[in-house]
Amino acid sequence: MANEETLRTIDTHNPITQVELPSHFHETPSNLQLHSNVNNTNHQFDEDIHKLVATLRTDVDTGICGDHADLCRRREEFGSNTCLEDSTNYPPQDTEHGGFIQLVHDVVKDTNIILLFCCSILSFALSIKRNGLQEGLHDGAFLFLAILIIISFSFIKNLFNQMIQKSTRRSNDGVDVVRKGRLQKIASSEVVVGDIVVLKSGDYVPAEGFLLHGDSLNLDDDFSLPKIHVGVKVLQGGGKLLVTAVGKNTEISKMMKSMSLNHNEESKLEIVAEKLNSKVEKILLCITLIVLVVQVFRCFVFENGCDGNKDPDPKGVKNTVEELMHETAKLMKKQDRRLNGLVSVLCMLVFSIREGLPLGIFMSMLCAAKRLHSTGLAKVRTLSASAAIGFVSTVCVDGIKDLMFKNFEMADLWVGLDKISEEVNLREVVDVKIYDVLLEAIGMSVSSSKEDHALALWAQRILGLDTVKLRQNCTILYNERFDPQNNDLRGVCLMKCESDDGEIGASMHWRGTPEIILPMCSYYYDQQGAKKTLDRDARIEFKRIIDEAGESPKLIAFAHEQLVIQDEEHHQPTQKEHQSKSKKHGLTLIGIVNLKNPYLLELKEAIRACQKSGVRVMLVTNESIEMAKFMAENSGILRQEGDADKAVIEACDIQNMPNDDKIREINTIANTSPSDKLQIVQCLRQRGELVAVTGRSSRDSPSLKEADVGLLLGDSGSKIANENSDIIVLQTNFSSISSLILYGRCVHENIQKYIQLELTLKLSAFSITTISSLFFTQNPLPPFQLLFVILIMDTFGPVALAMTSPSSPSSSSTFPLLTTKSMWRNIIVQVIYQTLIFLTLRLKGFGFVSSLDPNLMIFNFFVLSQVSVLINAKEIMKKKKNVKMETWKGTEGWFFVLVGVLVFLLLEVIEIGTHVARKQNPVPTKWCVTVALAAMSLPIGYAAKCCSWFKCN
Incomplete structure (x- = not known):
């Protein structure tokens, strides 16, 4: 039975534990109460355990019978432990998709896809009218194939992510149990209520229960002893556990079920990026649709604008590699179909915006996560958390463990x-x-x-x-x-x-x-x-x-x-x-x-820095209100002595507060249980705050999961807490959390730099293509070459910008938009400049470049201009000091290395496009002119940043 050492560690704050017993096991009253108070005598605890053991029809020494009928009866009455994985990952995720039906449903809901279909249909009709039925069918098939790729790519990506999640699920580890007096090793999913589990060093507790005996037992979460929660790790020693709850009936699982049903797995950063994508797509699609509608009226109603410039493909079956390559090159060379080219480029842009922008953000956050891990500060489990941590408005911490109180x-x-x-x-x-x-x-x-x-x-x-x-x-x-x-x-x-x-x-x-x-x-x-x-x-x-x-x-x-x-x-x-x-x-x-003040000076400075930057540090502890007030005052969480009356409350007082006043001015909450902590996080998020929560044990898992950013302090904590956290803080002190907040804002700034680069590229390409379709016969930006340029910039651009030292981050704790007025200033200036150079070369280019095709020079200028835009994107605004952080030490050189690699790849795209189109290579003089025009983006961008009347964010 439980020894004296075990009983002395019983927590004084743990409420009376009730074990609900189904009718089949009724031998005592339906609710057997085990008093977990330290004032209970050993005799009282032993007596309660004896009653529970008898009621569950088990034995401390020999365990349960364990035959097939007994196991089935226990699973029927108390539930199965096979749903342990699902019970610790609430809210449930939509893992099953309806295949083609789901795909159609997504298309019908997506306004942008419908607009793209409308543009393709109009372009298809114009192509048939101008180029004939056969050529129109070829062009239409190409457009609809591109649309099909766009709408199916996200569907395939989601399926791929589900496969990764299934492959990384928690393994079904084996545990030792006593059945029929013999020690048996079974899978954790086979544990039932009444089992006597033998714990040893390194084991994870497979179910919830009471500790019967402990031999120098040391757990990573011993707060509730003698009750032990699922997922707790045995650090040292061993013991015996009487299982009282499994699967979804455990206390942690019940708290998981009480989480917000609308808890979205997507971070706010991803949601904002998706909204930005949708807005940019709508703008491009609406402009294209207007252009096409005008052309349809000109062609079908007024019958001017259908020049019948047909260039039918040769008939016959293409059955050789040479013919296929010839047709591919011919397709890439076709530039006289103006409106078809516009829709082709539009498809490329929509696809690159929809998938390229998330890819670039993913690359930025991946670089940030790798850098955090390499510096020994933290391990990032959810990539978006590396940026989201920078804009939390409240950090909930524990005064004993998280603030290193002794x-x-x-x-x-x-x-x-x-x-x-x-x-x-x-x-x-x-x-x-x-x-x-x-x-x-x-x-x-x-x-x-x-x-x-x-x-x-x-x-x-x-x-x-x-x-x-x-x-x-x-x-x-x-x-x-x-x-x-x-x-x-x-x-x-x-x-x-x-x-x-x-x-x-x-x-x-x-x-x-x-x-x-x-x-x-x-x-x-x-x-x-x-x-x-x-x-x-x-x-x-x-x-x-x-x-x-x-x-x-x-x-x-x-x-x-x-x-x-x-x-x-x-x-x-x-x-x-x-x-x-x-x-x-x-x-x-x-x-x-x-x-003395038990807290170090650097801790108080870190808390003060968070408060100055607009982040509220909230103390959520299970200590008494007197102790909580002492910790808050000495750590600096309570900045003024007069704040204590209204800023320090007990968890039970939250229920009696009006909804509008809940947690508004509160900095310290005492006598909190894990369920209280979860409720506090939910209340903060309902008020629109971005919440970060610290935790160490399995009891913190629901709060870590519910929070916008869950911070697990230490990498040797509970396995369930690890799975439900977003960032594992390796240096377990609050100063690390303060550094993470600053780092997150710097990561967000680098993401903004990439978005500026991305939008400049896409909007410049769209404006040049639209003007070419309306007023000229040829498009200087062939779709295939443009696709390669976008792919290179989306891959290497965010990585290069992630290597730049960030400027001083904003002190506002409000989660910002991904685009600011300063960014739009830089984007508009660069788009206007590139469009003006395009018009200059196109209108005056034949006399200026003599025998050289002006479209080739325009394409070369466009490609090289993106390098200047990338260098310009290193800073969104001038006169901001760089942040000196160890995480960016020695990374500036890598930026220029990546820029060199990017220039080499872009030059290869230019060379391949020139050979495929069988055009004359530019002479060195023309190359110098092109490079000079592209390099002019640098001083123009610098001048735009210095415009004081455009600097407000």
């Missing part, structure tokens, strides 16, 4: 001339009488001041002070101040029962600063309880101790004197006689306490 760092204690070492049991090193006297001195002299509040908390957690019990055993006869003008010195006269035989004693305790108390003392106690004379040497040593402690306003000395009981009948000393005596020397020094 009880012994709350104060230093000197008894005699010796300092009590840290993390030492005071009872083991200090005489019992001195220990009791020190508890009296602290417990009976505390007031409601902030200093006394900290002193009482330290005494409770380190010395084991029980103020209720102390006040029951002692009576305060009167309080006294030596000097009414001096608040640093006060005394209290106590009468107490000295022994079990009823002997009554009285003492006078004094407390104050050492400078006041020491002159009043003639003796002091050492750790062994010996009373020594406070001579000159001892006073010098005490002065040294005071000097070492510094000029701390929280240095408190305690002294006392034994009083003679004058009134035998009422056992009360005479106050008047004592007052005259107390002004003389003769007190005995008990000890000196130096209250």
Whole structure:
């Protein structure tokens, strides 16, 4: 059965646990209550366990029967453990698609696809009218094939992602159970209620239950002992577990089910990017549709604009490689079908915007995640979290684990001339009488001041002070101040029962600063309880101790004197006689306490930096409200002392608050359970806030899953918590979280740079193609060559920009748009410049470039201009200092290396396009002109950034 060591670790905050028993197993009342309070006796716990074991028809030593009928009955009554994977990954995901029906449904809902179909139909009709039926059918087949690829690509991508998710699901590890008195190894999915699971080092708890016996057992989550939750890892030792809940009936699974049903797996960054995609697509499609409608009226109604420029393909079956290659080259060379070329380019642009922009964002976040891991700061499990962390508005942390709180760092204690070492049991090193006297001195002299509040908390957690019990055993006869003008010195006269035989004693305790108390003392106690004379040497040593402690306003000395009981009948000393005596020397020094701030300065600076940048740090802890207030004040979460009344509440108070006022001005919530923490996260998200939550154990899994960004502190935590987190913080301190927030904003800025590059490329290509279709006979941007250019820029562009040092990120915690006014300024300027150069070369190019095809020069200029746009995109705005972070150390050189690779690939595209089209290569002079025109984008972009009237974001 459960041993004493196990029972002593039972958590005092854990509520009464109820195990609901179906009718088949009723041998006691339907709800058997196991009291998990530390005040319960071992006998009471053993008795409750015996009742539960009997009710579940199992045995501590031999386990369940385990035959087929018994297992089936238990699974029928209590549920199966095979749904453990699903139970820890709520809300349920739509993993089954309806194949072709689902594809059609998506197409019908997508307005942009419908617009693209309309454009293709109009282009198809115009192609038949102008080029004949056979040629029109060929062109129409090409367009509709491109549309089919566009609408099916997302469908195929989703199926591929589902295959990856299934392949990475948690393995069904084996566990040891006792059945029929024999140790058996079974799959975790086969565990049933009533099983006796044998735990050993390295095991993950397969189900929920109670610890029966622990042999030096050390868990990564022992908060609720003797109850153990599913997914907890055994770090050391072993033990036996009585299974009481499996699968979806576990406490964690029930909390998972209470998560928001509309919890979207897509991050807000992905949602904003998708909206941006849709808007840009609609603009391009609507412009194209207007152009096509005008051309249809010209061709079919007014019959001007149908020039009948036919170029039919040769008839016959193409059965050789040479003929196929010839037809492919011929298709690439065809540039006289203006409107067909417009729709072809439109298909390329829609596809590249729809899939290229997410690809570029994915590449940016992938580079960011790799860099975070390489620096040892964090491991990113959800790529979008690397950017989303930068724009959280609230970070929910725990004051003990997350803020690295340690009880012994709350104060230093000197008894005699010796300092009590840290993390030492005071009872083991200090005489019992001195220990009791020190508890009296602290417990009976505390007031409601902030200093006394900290002193009482330290005494409770380190010395084991029980103020209720102390006040029951002692009576305060009167309080006294030596000097009414001096608040640093006060005394209290106590009468107490000295022994079990009823002997009554009285003492006078004094407390104050050492400078006041020491002159009043003639003796002091050492750790062994010996009373020594406070001579000159001892006073010098005490002065040294005071000097070492510094000029701390929280240095408190305690002294006392034994009083003679004058009134035998009422056992009360005479106050008047004592007052005259107390002004003389003769007190005995008990000890000196130096209250400290348990938090490091860098922690408070990190919290202050978050608050300055608009991020609220919220303390969510299971500690008492007094302790929560102490942690919040000392860590800097409570910035003003007056905030405590309205900013510190208990979890139970949230239910009574109006919906509009919930959590609006609250910074600290005490006495929270895991379900309370989940509710707090849901409430914050309902108010539109972006929430990051820290966690370490399996009980934090629902909150980690529900939050916008779940931060798992440490990579050795619970497996379920790991699976439900977004970022694993390797350096487990709050300073790392502060660095992650800054890093996330820098990552977001790099994504903005890529979006600026992407939109400049697509809008320039569209404007040039549209003008060519309306006013000229040839399109200078062939669809196939343009597709290769887009592919290269979408692949290498975001990687190169991810290597640039970010500018100072915005201090706003509001999640920004992916495009700003400054970005649109840069985009519009570059699009206008490229369009003007295109018109100049097209209108004046025949005389300027002599025998060289102006369309080839325009294409070369367009391609090389994207390199200048990439370099310009390094900065969205001027006059911003670069952020110096270790994560970007030594990356600037890689940017120019990638730019060189990108230039080489683009030149290859130009060369291949020239040979396929059988056009003359530009002479060096013309190359110089093209490069110069493309390079002019750099000073033009710089000038645009310097325009003060265009700088507002």
